[in-house]
Amino acid sequence: MFNFLASAVVAWRTNVIGATVLLIEGLVVLIAYPIMTYHHFPFSTIVFVVLTMALPPLVAGFLF
Numbered sequence: 001m002f003n004f005l006a007s008a009v010v011a012w013r014t015n016v017i018g019a020t021v022l023l024i025e026g027l028v029v030l031i032a033y034p035i036m037t038y039h040h041f042p043f044s045t046i047v048f049v050v051l052t053m054a055l056p057p058l059v060a061g062f063l064f
Contacts, residue, residue, distance in 0.1 A: 004057065015064050022061030030054040 007025055011018025033053065034046050041049075 007057070008060070011060065011064055019061045019064035022057040022064070026054045026056075026058035026061060030058070 004025065007018065007021045011022055030050060033050060037046055037049075
């Protein structure tokens with residue numbers, strides 16, 4: 001949670017660096033979470049978590 005808050009503050013202060021940080025965070029969650037939890041959770045849970053944890057930083061990064 002603190003990581004996303006810190007990256008939002010960085011994005012608010014410096015647009016290019018903040019957008020890059022948000023995009024990297026979103027891509028890490030988008031790629032790493034399904035790989036780490038593939039055999040532990042059902043597919044619907046993985047999709048829900050990816051949509052709620054990866055999509056907001058990706059959208060914010062593209063908007064900056």
